[in-house]
Amino acid sequence: LFNNGTIALLTAIKALDLKGEIITTPFTFAATPHAISWNNLDIVFCDIDKNSMCIDANKIEALITPRTSAILAVHVFGNPCDVKLIDKIVKQHNLKVIYDCAHAFQLHIDKKSICEYGDINMFSFHATKLFHTLEGGALTTNSIKLKEKIDLLKNFGIIDEENVDM
């Protein structure tokens, strides 16, 4: 859990140790590209799909360069991205994928939680979202190693009173 979605997203990018360029969508809240530039990474905007208003997964591959390290996609207004095609692309090109799920609390695809896709998913519990706690955010991941790293990043690298790792 985090104090908001933006800090969660900043931490997700940091935890994956991304480099170079991140492909993302221009149709989102400013926090999405801000999280990329605040990590000193370059933003590459990909056009959106006119029906879902999410990143057009068919246009991602043309934007991949040797500097690309990840895709940061947004499930706009609760419409899921084409997670299956994005999954295929990231596997083929050895990239990471983060989903900005700020609008996608409780979203399912084929009865699978939206959290089943991507390396890390970010949720926002800001007062303007579907489920909220006034302010708040969260990350989900299926990787225990990543969870442990995220917990350390949140706690200034403090493992215990005598060991500080970051």
Ligand SMILES: *Cc1c(COP(=O)(O)O)cnc(C)c1O
């Ligand atoms: C609200 C929102 C954020 C930021 O979440 P906060 O909890 O307000 O920091 C990020 N991305 C999208 C798409 C949002 O709508």
